[in-house]
Each structure stands twice: as structure tokens, then as C-alpha cells.
Amino acid sequence: MIQINNLSHSFKVGKKGSEREIPVLKQITLTVEKGEIASIVGRSGSGKSTLLNLISGYISPTEGQIIVNGHDVTNLSEKKWAAFRLDTFGFIFQSFQLIPSLTTFENVELPLTLKGVPKADRKTRVHKMLKRVGLDDHSTHYPNELSGGQQQRVSIARALILNPTIILADEPTGSLDSETEKEILALIKELNEEKGITFFIITHDDEVAAATDRRFHLHDGVLAEGGVYVEV
Numbered sequence: 001m002i003q004i005n006n007l008s009h010s011f012k013v014g015k016k017g018s019e020r021e022i023p024v025l026k027q028i029t030l031t032v033e034k035g036e037i038a039s040i041v042g043r044s045g046s047g048k049s050t051l052l053n054l055i056s057g058y059i060s061p062t063e064g065q066i067i068v069n070g071h072d073v074t075n076l077s078e079k080k081w082a083a084f085r086l087d088t089f090g091f092i093f094q095s096f097q098l099i100p101s102l103t104t105f106e107n108v109e110l111p112l113t114l115k116g117v118p119k120a121d122r123k124t125r126v127h128k129m130l131k132r133v134g135l136d137d138h139s140t141h142y143p144n145e146l147s148g149g150q151q152q153r154v155s156i157a158r159a160l161i162l163n164p165t166i167i168l169a170d171e172p173t174g175s176l177d178s179e180t181e182k183e184i185l186a187l188i189k190e191l192n193e194e195k196g197i198t199f200f201i202i203t204h205d206d207e208v209a210a211a212t213d214r215r216f217h218l219h220d221g222v223l224a225e226g227g228v229y230v231e232v
């Protein structure tokens with residue numbers, strides 16, 4: 001569950017001494033319930049990525065409060081954030097962000113290696129996960145030997161491998177054709193139903209938003225309708 005209370009964020013821009021503050025998010029209040037697929041829609045520059053970066057602790061808010069799974073993470077130290085992030089979130093990106101020099105298997109294995117999971121256990125878990133996303137027969141392929149949809153499946157497998165409770169997705173189907181987009185959205189829905197994972201998806205695509213349980217509209221840093229969410 002993600003709870004955001006009165007969250008505002010400004011970036012400082014310009015040369016030292018003559019910096020200006022640019023307000024990007026203004027008094028955002030919203031809740032994403034456990035097990036929900038929520039989307040945040042808004043034009044380019046409306047503050048969607050900034051909101052995701054705040055929720056995942058990559059930047060600290062100027063004002064307001066962020067509660068994730070009941071923990072107030074607003075003022076967590078960087079070190080605590082690193083551990084909390086690894087235990088809580090999985091990430092999916094428009095550009096997949098797979099490591100080109102690693103195979104499908106190795107890309108999905110990486111979070112387990114970083115977590116210190118023993119090799120035999122890693123092997124079982126990665127193969128099971130690859131099977132789940134329909135790619136066990138592509139485990140020795142490199143990212144450039146896979147289609148866009150397959151690469152996104154690898155990145156979903158990597159996002160899921162540490163059993164996160166929340167997946168943050170930034171335009172997950174933005175690089176895919178409409179048929180592949182449907183497949184990936186269907187996979188997200190299945191995983192949500194099977195594992196009860198919460199998804200928070202940034203998109204500017206109305207079709208993607210329509211496939212989610214709930215959408216929030218961000219307009220120039222303000223949540224539309226004064227912060228009241230829109231039920232689909």
C-alpha cells in the first residue's frame with residue numbers, strides 16, 4: 001500500500017548563487033491500496049516520474065509524507081532506503097534496462113546474487129520465474145537477440161524475482177506495438193491476481209490506463225479534481 005499525504009516537490013535549477021525553485025508536484029494526496037493496479041496519467045512534464053522517484057526514495061520530498069506498506073519512509077536515510085527498496089519494490093521501465101552483456105538467465109539472476117542467495121537456489125528460482133513469463137527456452141539469449149515484448153518479459157521476471165509487494169512501472173509498454181502491449185498488460189494482470197502484487201504504472205496512454213483498476217490524473221503537478229482519485 002502506498003499512502004501519500006500532502007506531498008510537494010520543487011527542484012532547484014540554475015547556477016549556484018542564482019538558483020530558482022521550480023515547483024513540480026503540488027500537495028499530492030493519494031492512496032494506492034494493496035493488490036491494486038493503479039495508473040498515473042498526465043502529459044509530458046506533469047511530474048509523473050518525479051512522483052515515482054519520490055515513492056521509491058531516489059529523491060526526498062520538499063514537503064509532505066510518504067508511507068509504504070505502513071512504514072513512514074519520508075525521512076529514511078539513504079542506506080535504509082537501499083535495503084527497503086530492494087525488499088519492497090520491483091521496477092519496470094519503457095526501455096527495459098536489461099544489461100546487454102548478460103543473458104536472459106543472468107539478468108533475472110542478478111538481484112538474487114546481490115542479495116546473497118546461494119547458486120543452486122538462484123538456478124531453481126530463475127528457471128521457475130522464466131517459465132512463468134514464458135521464456136525458459138530463451139534463457140541463454142542476450143537482450144539484443146530478443147523481441148521488445150520478450151525483453152519486457154525478462155525485465156518483469158527480474159522485477160519479480162525478489163518477491164516484491166509493489167511494482168513501479170514507468171511506461172512499461174511505451175516501446176511496444178499494440179499487440180505486444182496487450183500481452184504485457186495481460187501478464188501484469190495475471191501476476192497481480194496470482195501474487196497480490198500492487199502495481200503503480202506511469203503512462204500517457206489512455207488504453208493502458210483503462211486496463212488498470214484506478215487512474216490518477218496529474219496536471220502540471222496537481223492531482224486532478226483536488227486530489228480525489230477517479231474510479232474507472
Ligand SMILES: Nc1ncnc2c1ncn2[C@@H]1O[C@H](COP(=O)(O)OP(=O)(O)OP(=O)(O)O)[C@@H](O)[C@H]1O
Nearest residue numbers: 011012013024042043044045046047048049050051
Ligand atoms: N532533476 C531535475 N532537476 C530539475 N528539474 C527537473 C528534474 N527532474 C525533473 N525536472 C522537471 O520536473 C518536471 C516534471 O518532470 P517529470 O520527469 O516528473 O515529468 P513526467 O510527467 O514524468 O514527464 P514525461 O512523461 O516526459 O516522462 C519537468 O518540468 C522537468 O523538467
